[in-house]
Amino acid sequence: MGLLAYRLTHLGLKRVRTVMIDHYLLLKEPLVAVDTEKVLKNIITYYKIQGTKTLGDFIENEKDLTFLENLGVDYLQGFYIGYPKDNSDH
Numbered sequence: 001m002g003l004l005a006y007r008l009t010h011l012g013l014k015r016v017r018t019v020m021i022d023h024y025l026l027l028k029e030p031l032v033a034v035d036t037e038k039v040l041k042n043i044i045t046y047y048k049i050q051g052t053k054t055l056g057d058f059i060e061n062e063k064d065l066t067f068l069e070n071l072g073v074d075y076l077q078g079f080y081i082g083y084p085k086d087n088s089d090h
Contacts, residue, residue, distance in 0.1 A: 019047055021073060023058030037071070044071055 021040065044054050056068035059078030068076060 016052055018053045018055050018075065020055045020057050021068070037067075040071055044073060048072070 021043070047054050053074040054072075055075040055077065056064075056071075056073040057077055059065050059068065059076055059080045061080055064078065065076065065080060
């Protein structure tokens, strides 16, 4: 769940277990002129206080991985960690 989950949780309308950090926040040139690291740290801290886990998505390299680990993201996924697998084998 991305931005919609954030808005619903913020309003107290819905309790979510996991919130995904959208990959566009990891771009080298953010779409908006803000301190991306501070914004993400505040979002992650907020969700930790609420008891909601965070998921860092679209990890393509060591830099992305280290950045999200240092922010305290709970779960990580992306091609750098592993490629998607066929779930029909389970």
